[in-house]
Amino acid sequence: MIYLNNAATTIQKPPEVARAVIEAMAGAGSSSRGASADDLAAARAVAGTRSRLARLIGFDHPERVAFTLNATMALNTAIFGLLRPGDHVITTDFEHNSVLRPLNELSRRGAIELDHLPADASGRLRMEELDGLFRPGTRAVVATHASNLTGAVTDAAALARAAHSHGALFILDASQSLGCLPVDMGAIGADVLCFTGHKALMGPQGTGGLVVSPQVELAPLVHGGTGVKSAEPFQPESYPEHLEAGTMNAQGLAGLSAALDYLLALGVERVAEHEEALRRRFLDGLRGLPAIVYGEHDGHPHTGVVALNLAGLDSSAVADRLAYEHGVATRAGLHCAPRMHAALGTLDRGAVRFSFGWYTTAADVDAALEALDAIAREVA
Known part of the structure; x- marks a missing residue:
């Protein structure tokens, strides 16, 4: 996994x-x-x-x-x-x-x-x-x-x-x-x-x-x-x-x-740099996919977290397929943050959250992108 x-x-x-x-x-x-x-x-x-x-x-x-x-x-x-x-x-x-x-x-x-x-x-x-x-x-x-x-x-x-x-x-x-x-x-x-x-x-x-x-x-x-x-x-x-x-x-x-x-x-600074590099790699890889990314602003600091939806798909369905078909663990739904979802307009469908850590690798990110691409192609 x-x-x-x-x-x-x-x-x-x-x-x-x-x-x-x-x-x-x-x-x-x-x-x-x-x-x-x-x-x-x-x-x-x-x-x-x-x-x-x-x-x-x-x-x-x-x-x-x-x-x-x-x-x-x-x-x-x-x-x-x-x-x-x-x-x-x-x-x-x-x-x-x-x-x-x-x-x-x-x-x-x-x-x-x-x-x-x-x-x-x-x-x-x-x-x-x-x-x-x-x-x-x-x-x-x-x-x-x-x-x-x-x-x-x-x-x-x-x-x-x-x-x-x-x-x-x-x-x-x-x-x-x-x-x-x-x-x-x-x-x-x-x-x-x-x-x-x-x-x-x-x-x-x-x-x-x-x-x-x-x-x-x-x-x-x-x-x-x-x-x-x-x-x-x-x-x-x-x-x-x-x-x-x-x-x-x-x-x-x-x-x-x-x-x-x-x-x-x-040094926590090394962790921050590592997670930011992974987040940027993931965001770059999403280009070309029918993904709606939430809360991303250039120049605004972020942790190693990206929330998204694939167009036309329920967030829970995407997370389930990522886990059981591709071996990628994420979290879907409302993430105990209902007011944020209401602001983003995702209160009904939730979102799929990808969150990276110190032990996450570039290969892990690439595998997640490949899985998202496979899911998107199947429903296109």
Whole structure:
């Protein structure tokens, strides 16, 4: 199988990741829940992962890196922990349901008022409309760093500047960027950055988290045991325990730590260059095919993602044929991004998403193009 669904999860990972998980399964105890050598090994693994993640994004407070199961839980922690009754929030049409649904739920409860920065039919955010959305009660702007559907990268720094100029906070969903684009939390101006471990970071599933600026306080989403300050009746105020209740996934985080070591040595810039070269090769190869490509703009930064449809064919039918007739794994449908599909006019048919990763090769791209050509010829 040629795997071109890396925007969902990476299957191919550095060999060190699996080795680290296996070693932790055999020898890591319970982080912060004991003083044996095995328990301390687990604690050191978790702490080391915090430090590596902070280093990757240029953040000087690793204790304020809090781990969760994934970006969805991290975003829920940030959104429910930051927003208060009566707040106004701005988000965008680029967003994944991990942002949209928590905000929609708070809006349905009447707890917040919500506006969306729209995307146009070509897949661009209408940044010129942003300032007009702010109100005196705007508490936060919540936005993705890159569309999971088209790969278009948002101007996150501009979103952060606008938020701060109006006295609001900026929450960044870095699920689609961290690991395949250089991300500097301070340079962007994010007050909270949410991430997942299993996509471009090339770590195990079940790992993710949020990074909270020292100037920001969140109410915890989950309350319970932390292994420290057990006499306190409430969740400790100190980080990271404030946002981490329950036993940590030491094995998964050991794998994520190994993945971060690999990326830090490799350089995320090399990953970005590799994916951009593959994306360009793929786009060049689509010329001459009856393909409708979404969200592509010359000079606009993208991740290694291309969304398209073949004229006259349902996106799910194309993805199924790619997988079962040609051995090419993609993803079809709405990609948990309904507002983006509505903007592009693809809400009814969806799109086929090709997403490249560090282990994708030029031969993989060429094979996918040959498969698309074969499918298109059969229905011409």
